[in-house]
Amino acid sequence: MPDPILAAVMTAPRAPIELREFARPDLPSGAALLRTTRSEVCGTDVHLWHGRLSGVPYPIIPGHVSAGMVDAVRGAITGLDGSPIREGDRVVFFDVHRTCGRCRACTVHRTPTRCAARRVYGITDPAAEGLFGGWAQAIYLEPGVGLARLPEAIAFDDYIGGGCGLLTAVHIAERAEIRLGDSVVVQGTGAVGLSAIALARIAGASRVIAIGAPADRLALAREMGADLTLDITTTSADERRQAVLDATFGEGADAVLEAAGAAAAISEGLDLARVGGRYVIAGHYTDVGPATINAHHQINRKHLEIRGCWGSEVGHFVRALSLLERYAATVPWDAIGGRRYGLEALNEALADAAAMRITKALVDPWACVGESGAKPLG
Numbered sequence: 001m002p003d004p005i006l007a008a009v010m011t012a013p014r015a016p017i018e019l020r021e022f023a024r025p026d027l028p029s030g031a032a033l034l035r036t037t038r039s040e041v042c043g044t045d046v047h048l049w050h051g052r053l054s055g056v057p058y059p060i061i062p063g064h065v066s067a068g069m070v071d072a073v074r075g076a077i078t079g080l081d082g083s084p085i086r087e088g089d090r091v092v093f094f095d096v097h098r099t100c101g102r103c104r105a106c107t108v109h110r111t112p113t114r115c116a117a118r119r120v121y122g123i124t125d126p127a128a129e130g131l132f133g134g135w136a137q138a139i140y141l142e143p144g145v146g147l148a149r150l151p152e153a154i155a156f157d158d159y160i161g162g163g164c165g166l167l168t169a170v171h172i173a174e175r176a177e178i179r180l181g182d183s184v185v186v187q188g189t190g191a192v193g194l195s196a197i198a199l200a201r202i203a204g205a206s207r208v209i210a211i212g213a214p215a216d217r218l219a220l221a222r223e224m225g226a227d228l229t230l231d232i233t234t235t236s237a238d239e240r241r242q243a244v245l246d247a248t249f250g251e252g253a254d255a256v257l258e259a260a261g262a263a264a265a266i267s268e269g270l271d272l273a274r275v276g277g278r279y280v281i282a283g284h285y286t287d288v289g290p291a292t293i294n295a296h297h298q299i300n301r302k303h304l305e306i307r308g309c310w311g312s313e314v315g316h317f318v319r320a321l322s323l324l325e326r327y328a329a330t331v332p333w334d335a336i337g338g339r340r341y342g343l344e345a346l347n348e349a350l351a352d353a354a355a356m357r358i359t360k361a362l363v364d365p366w367a368c369v370g371e372s373g374a375k376p377l378g
């Protein structure tokens, strides 16, 4: 591990990403230093870059879902399965840390993703505190972070391709209580929607219908398990509703999963669910403004169940790893990851993700300058 360690820093919204040097951290007992093999640029990073998330302590080192090899450990540390973590292990970690376990959200309401003390690597950890993000050659894993060895069957690119979207999708599938034989509509074919499609299929849905764009993402949606894809740019809401009715005995879907993040998706999603169906809203991660609905027709008379879904818990991380280990050979999670970018090319990666030229970018902090095809910074 070089000292100093290179990291890419987002200093403020819309500002160019800067390469900065960090000293190799002194590890307290129970901490580890991860040599980063892969991280990602996902939709959340685009939101961070556009300044759409509140409470972000810029400057930050982005990259919340990452994977690597343990470079050093101090004292004895164990993974979430209780086995020791050693230097040289391929390790991944749950990006949410410092969830307190004592507040009302954690204990009374059992909604730990709403714990006020919760912090997230690459999002709510300031760069001033050190290497708390994956856009760096190394990541500081503080004591208490949830660690797991990456099973040999899971390639780094499968893990990052699934990434945060897969963890969110595990939570969505749980909230949606998908039953054997259910019909499921997934709104949105970004990283979250694509994983939600795969999990609906794995959970036993008999029919999975995906709504999204562009055409290459719809093709990937079919590879992930969608039976039918509807292009939002070439169909009207009425046409999409009719297609869903045609595929569901004229009733609408048992479960509709929102992973689109557009205000207009909400009213449409309510109309795509059957009477007594379930609607899980997970894509409104940022405030895109109010949605207009008719509560009489779309909720009350329909006897509809609507559930929000915020973030993910450590259990979703563990389940995601088990799912990847079992299904990565047949579900093309690695295809969600687009091009590989070095640290000097992350401005280009953000621009590509924002323009939807890629669903997510793979970050390789060890790619030589110029190897990813971008001009070096400075």
Ligand SMILES: [Zn+2]
Pocket: 099, 100, 101, 102, 103, 104, 105, 106, 115, 116, 117
């Ligand atoms: Zn708490």
Ligand SMILES: [Zn+2]
Pocket: 040, 041, 042, 043, 044, 045, 064, 065, 163, 164, 165
């Ligand atoms: Zn992400």
